[in-house]
Structure formats: structure tokens, C-alpha cells
Amino acid sequence: MAIVTDHFEEYRRLLFGTAYRMLGSVADAEDIVQDAWLAWHRTDRAAVDNPKAYLVRTVTNLSLNRLKSAQVVREAYVGPWLPEPLLTSPDIAEEAELADTVSMAVLVVLETLTPTERAVFVLREVFGYSHAEIAEVVGKSEAAVRQSAHRAREHVQARRPRFTTEVAEQREIAEKFRAACAGGDLGEVLSLLAPDVVSWSDGGGVVTAARRPLHGPDHVARWFLGVLAKPEVRGVEMHPAEINGEPGLLLVYGGVNAGALTFESAGGRITALRLAINPEKLRGLQP
Template sequence: MNDVFEEHRRLLFGTAYRMLGSVADAEDIVQDAWLKWHQTDRTAIEHPKAYLVRTVTNLSLNRLKSAQVVREAYVGPWLPEPILTSPDIAEEAELADTVSMAVLVVLETLTPTERAVFMLREVFGYSHAEIAEAIGKSEATVRQLAHRAREHVQARRPRFAAEAAEQREIADKFREACAGGDLNQVLALLAPDVTSWSDGGGVVTAARRPLHGPESVARWFLGVLAKPEVQGVQMLPAEINGEPGLLLTMGEANIGSISFESVDGQITAIRVAINPNKLSGIQPARLTLPVEPPSAGE
């Protein structure tokens, strides 16, 4: 039965990561689930995969409630921890969307219980009755939570998202423009309502507030890249959270990531993750995140 847990370990990590937006916390949750699994009478478990997903969801729910207190005191914008994903994740567009930086940011605005219900219902396809049993709520309450969470996410998630090929082309053009220090070329890529967030967590230099508008965003990026201490930083194409983005490297180290949203060939949002305490998910040894969902009731 230990093999059953190991078979689903990466899926369980993906579930916890979607709930928490944190690689370290997701790994802790998977370890806690492993301990619970070994303390349980597994002969009484009819559907191990579904049981493990529910276990991880509930553990994540508890962790998320305490994490919110920490995030309220966070220095500067808080972004989910970036993670490298398989290039073929884009073939499962709906699943890839649930780990995109943009959607994870939207999920942060849900209450912990709404987030759990949304994940179990919208991502994993559990029935309202199954969710009610999993999180200890009435079915009527779960229906209300699911409806409210779905409307909230739909109202705030990016619309008219670019196809992967177009997103990759935009990321490449942005990389080339920044490498060349070409202000006009960077400006041409930015939408009039572009916003940029940079998460340094107070550990490394980053904009403490979101930047709005092409001029502010372009000049900030080129200004940072012109500083002596960042000479040698390279931007490399990578799949970040299920979408084409850029990996920031210096020497052999991965020091950050850049994720984009774009519409009609222009960048509408940029998220820069550079807090060194939140980068374990983009390190070379990191296993890429799978997106296979469990079938409801398995």
C-alpha cells in the first residue's frame, strides 16, 4: 500500500500547491499526509486516490488559515511561489490554467474554505455531497460556497488569454528588448493598462508596490537591469506555472522568474518572483509539476 501513496505523490503535491501557492508548504502537507496514511487502516479505504486528495485538501485548508496571518505582514506584493512545469502541460489547457500565476493570485482572494471547495469541485470534479463529507460542511453550504467561489474566480481571472505560441513569442520579444536596453521596444510590447508586481519579500530589492502603465513598468525593468549588481543576469525561456515565461539566472543559479499575461499581442500583466526564500520550485533538481486530476470518487 506504500506504493499507492508513492504513485500519487506528485499529484498530491500538485493539489497542495494549488491550495497554498507555496512549494515548501505543499511538500510539508504531502509529508503530513504520508504520516496519516501510515496511521490509517488502509484496508477500509475503498478509493485510495480520492481519500488521499481529500486528506491533502483538508491539511492544506488548515495550513492556509494560519498562512493568511503571515501574508498580511508580508513586505511588498505577495506572489505564489513559481514552479517549473512540463512543456506539454499546455495541451491540457484547463488544468494548466489552475496552476497559472494569474489564477493562483485570484485564488488567494477566496476564503480558505471557498478555495478548498473550488479546487475539489472545479479542478477535481467532486460532487457537492462528496465535498461536504470531505470538509465537514452541509451539502447546501457547499453549493453556496461553490457558486460564490466560481463567480468570484470567473469575474477576476484573465479573459481572452493568449495561446501558448503567442505567449512564447511575446516572452521572447520582451527578453530581447530588455537585453538590448531598448525602451521603445519594451514600451511597444506593453498594453496601456499594464501592471507589474515584483515579490522580493523584503529580502532582495524589488518594487514595494505594483507598477502601473507602460512608462513606469518599462523604466523600472530597464533601470534594474542596468544596475552593476545584476550584470550577468540572463533571461531564459521556460515553462513557468503552465505558461511560457522567463527564468532569471546568474551563473549556475536560478534567481527568479517572470510570468506574463497578454491580450492581442500586448502584455497586460507581469509578475516577477525574486524572493530567494520562495524559489525552490524553479531549481534544476525540481520535478516538474504534473496536472493529472483524480477522477471523482476514485
């Protein structure tokens, strides 16, 4: 039994990271890791030459199966669907490549890939697996994997944020937005938003959220301040936090983490906001 636990614990973070990037869901990723542990527990471990490869293959295949069923659920989802936010350690934002692959912006782009392309991208671009290793994991030829990797890389590069912002500047922008919202200062909020700003809010039909993306500074600013002024949410506080590897704001209500707000910015102004407040998708924000 000790052998099972030792090998599995050694790779647990890798397995969770693989599943989370593929599924965009903390809850689903945790379920996948648990299922992988059960599969590992049932297998003849003496016959496994490479435990790491076996476990990654198991998690990848389980995630691929989950993705197929998740697509049906997301087609019927109320309002914009955002990946589940995840609190990350403050130092991850300093590791630019690692932070980027778990950022909300990139996870949203990964949603537009086919399940196989998503698996190939995560294993190749995030964890550095060779095409041959990935072919063994996903059960396809090496040539097919190379094609999938090329398509996925081009797709992600074409749609990921075009500008990168220094971590210190991101934190400053997040703090300015927090202060402006707390003070109900419409003019200050407007000054922080780029002319082409877009805002997505994911309430899943459970809590108040915009059912469609909001475009333009005026719409975005007035919607945010209008929601915060409502009596039922007037006690919401925003706290700086590292969310999905980047500076963001954690929404706290009655001492409970109730949502997450992440940003994209360029030239000192916010170009995109993503607000995740569906209470069924906040598992990754809990201590």
C-alpha cells in the same frame, strides 16, 4: 510497507497539485504531502475503503489548517505577495484547462477566496469532485458546498484574465520582451506593453523589488531596465521556460535559477507581469 508506498505514490501528483493550488506555495505543498504520508503510514489502512478519498481529504484538511496560519504571515509580508513559481513540463501549456488552473493569474485570484471556498473550487473545478464528495472532504453539508462552489466560481470568473492568448503568441511575446531587456531597448520594451499594463514584483524584502504594483508602460519599462542595469544584477540572464503552465522567462544568475517572470497579454501586448525573485520562494524552480 509496500502497500503504503504503492497507494501513496499512485496519488502523489494529485495530492501535490491539490495542496499547491490551495496554498500557492511549493514548499508548503511538499510539507503537506509529507505530513499526509505520515498520517497514511500511521492509520489502519485495512479499514480504509477508498485510499484516494482518504488521502485527498487528509491533504485538504492539512492545507486548510495551513491557510489559516499563512494569512497572518502574508498580512505582514513586505511588498506584493505572489504564489511560488513552479517549473512545468512544456506540454502542459497545450492542455489549456490544466495550465489555466495552475497559472499565476488564477493562483492570485484564488488567494482572494476564503480557505473553504478555495478548497471547494480546487476539488470541484480542477479535479472534478462531486458536491457530495467535497462535502465529505471538508466536513460540510452538500447544500453549503454547492453555495461555496457557486460563489467561488463566480468570483474567479469575474477576476481571471478576460482574454486568452495562443501559446505560440505568448512565447513570441516573452521572447521579444527578453530580447528588448537584454538590449536595454526602452522603445522596444514600451512597444510591447499595453497602456494599462501592471507589474508586480515579489522580493519579500530580501532582494530588490518594487514595494507596490507599477502601473503604466513608462513606469514598468523604466523600472525593469533600471534594475537590470544595476551592477549587482548585470549578469542576470533570461531564458524561455514553461512556468506555471504558461510560457515565461526564467532568471538565471551565476548558473542558478534566481527568479521567474510570467505574463498576461491581449492583442499582442503585455497587460500584466509578475516577477517572483524572493530567494525563499524559489524551490519550485530548482531542477
